Amino acid sequence: MAKAAPDTTASSSASMQGAGHAYAIVVDGGRQYMVREGQELEIDFRHQDDGTPVPAGSEVVFDDVLAVSQAGRLTLGKPKVKGAKVKAEVLGLVQGEKIYVQKFKRRKNYRRRTGHRSLATKIRIASISA
Numbered sequence: 001m002a003k004a005a006p007d008t009t010a011s012s013s014a015s016m017q018g019a020g021h022a023y024a025i026v027v028d029g030g031r032q033y034m035v036r037e038g039q040e041l042e043i044d045f046r047h048q049d050d051g052t053p054v055p056a057g058s059e060v061v062f063d064d065v066l067a068v069s070q071a072g073r074l075t076l077g078k079p080k081v082k083g084a085k086v087k088a089e090v091l092g093l094v095q096g097e098k099i100y101v102q103k104f105k106r107r108k109n110y111r112r113r114t115g116h117r118s119l120a121t122k123i124r125i126a127s128i129s130a
Contacts, residue, residue, distance in 0.1 A: 021036060021069075022036065022037060022068075022069060022070045022071075022128050023035065023036045023068075023069050023128070024065050024067065024068045024069070024084070024086050024128045025065070025066045025067040025068075026062040026064060026065050026066070026086050027062075027064040027066060028043050028044065028062060028064070029043065029044040031044075032066065035086060035088075035125045035128070036125060036128075037125050037126070037127060037128055038124065038125060039124070039125045040091065040122065040123070040124045040125075041122075041123060041125075042094060042120040042121065042122050042123075043060075043120065043121050043123060044120065044121070045093075045118070045119040045120055045121055046060065046090070046121045053093045053119075053121070054090050054121060055090065056090055056091060056092045057089065057090065058089075058090045059087055059088070059089060059090070059126070060087070060088045060089075060090060060121075060123055061085055061086070061087050061088075062085065062086040062087075062088070063080075063085060064080055065077065065080060065081045065084035065085065065086060065130075066079065066080060066081070067081065068081050068084050068128065068130040070128070070130060075130055081130060083130065084128075084129065084130045085128075085129050086125060086127070086128050086129075087125075087126045087127045087129075088123040088124060088125050088126055089123065089124050089126050090121060090122070090123055091122040091123060091124055092121075092122055093119060093120075093121060093122070094119075094120050094121075094122050095117045095118070095119060095120070096117055096118045096119070096120055097117065098115050098116070098117050099115060099116060099117070099118070100113060100114070100115045101113070101114050101115065101116075
């Protein structure tokens, strides 16, 4: 009989969740992000009051923190962790891939093809405080 492979799901999930490494789960634009210090990610387009993009080098603060893990201790919010903040530095503005929208009605000689590229803001996580 063949031996079964050892179950490595517990150890791999612990390493993915960052055992001993600080991470947080934040909400932005209806999406949840698991972030670590130094991580770069793209979030929804951020703009100033006059509609211009947030300049590179400025700071973005996430107050909606659902969970924080620091030094192996996990703190869960109900629904948010009180006093927890994640600070990030804006790296710049990026454009997403082109998305095509096609409309078609059969036998009516009606075809329309339009496309757009959505804007996003690239950030780097600077600090996680609980």
